[in-house]
Amino acid sequence: MPPLAVVSVVVLCRAADTDGITPIPQLLAFLPWLLVPAALGLLLSTAARWPLGCGWALAAAAATGWFIQPYDGGSPPEPRGPVLARLRVMTANLEFGQAREGLLSALRRERPDLVAVQECDARCAEALGSAAVRKAYPYRSVALGDSAAAGSAILSRHPLTGAEGVRGTLRMPGAVVRVAGQRLRMQVAHPMPPMPGQLDLWRTELGRLRAYADGRGGEPTLIAGDFNATQDHAAFRAVLDTGLRDSARATGVSRTPSWPSATAPALGAQIDHVLVSRGLRPRTARFLDLPHTDHRALLVELDLYGPQG
Incomplete structure (x- = not known):
């Protein structure tokens, strides 16, 4: 299913810590909005009574949601003193x-x-x-x-x-x-x-x-x-x-x-x-x-x- 394939590729690149090739960097900029095609994939899979597609859509949405969390990275310790x-x-x-x-x-x-x-x-x-x-x-x-x-x-x-x-x-x-x-x-x-x-x-x-x-x-x-x-x-x-x-x-x-x-x-x-x-x-x-x-x-x-x- 094309919407889920797109979401999956982008999320996999995010998980692999790579920006990939065009159009991955452009899509990564809007990563939170990939929940929309993931939801669309879930709706279509449900309508088609396709259990594998439903599981795929839920996994893609869960992975996207995980990466929506703020990135902590190597944040420095809180400063001290006056x-x-x-x-x-x-x-x-x-x-x-x-x-x-x-x-x-x-x-x-x-x-x-x-x-x-x-x-x-x-x-x-x-x-x-x-x-x-x-x-x-x-x-x-x-x-x-x-x-x-x-x-x-x-x-x-x-x-x-x-x-x-x-x-x-x-x-x-x-x-x-x-x-x-x-x-x-x-x-x-x-x-x-x-x-x-x-x-x-x-x-x-x-x-x-x-x-x-x-x-x-x-x-x-x-x-x-x-x-x-x-x-x-x-x-x-x-x-x-x-x-x-x-x-x-x-x-x-x-x-x-x-x-x-x-x-x-x-x-x-x-x-x-x-x-x-x-x-x-x-x-x-x-x-x-x-x-x-x-x-x-x-x-x-x-x-x-x-x-x-």
């Missing part, structure tokens, strides 16, 4: 810079301390360079690319020093932020999406983000942006397995979709994330709707702790 600062971190993909006005409105309304912006074009850079934005965010790192989708930016209320970012087709700048005397490493994420014919590139760029996370040392680190991947992708779980915590997962909203905004939150995938190392504890996470972009922004509140032993 809280140095409480930070609000926002990430937003502006879809070719079109949502720049919506971003500016969100900045005024939500007043995040650190902002990771993806798909920031020349018009976006100009808007972020206005006197009002510079007054609110005097520290920044803007990296424009050769297309409207390629640029990214980091905005900060705290002193910021530019750092070598992660190499990719799209710009992924990095920085070191000084907060309450503590160094905080910040990295924008925006690997290429898993398009047919480009899966190797997608895996390679997520692999570079994993290498950055794995080589972070003991300093508090956050990676924020559009990862073009969900917790059901092995390439993304490999990043988490370096000991990073997904802020949405930590605050109970690990399955809230962030893309595409046209159907979220009813239907979609969570591909926008804020990942944090030990020394940062997520307190809340909210997804915000911005006009003129296919992504929802993510706003996370974090506690920053002092050096951890």
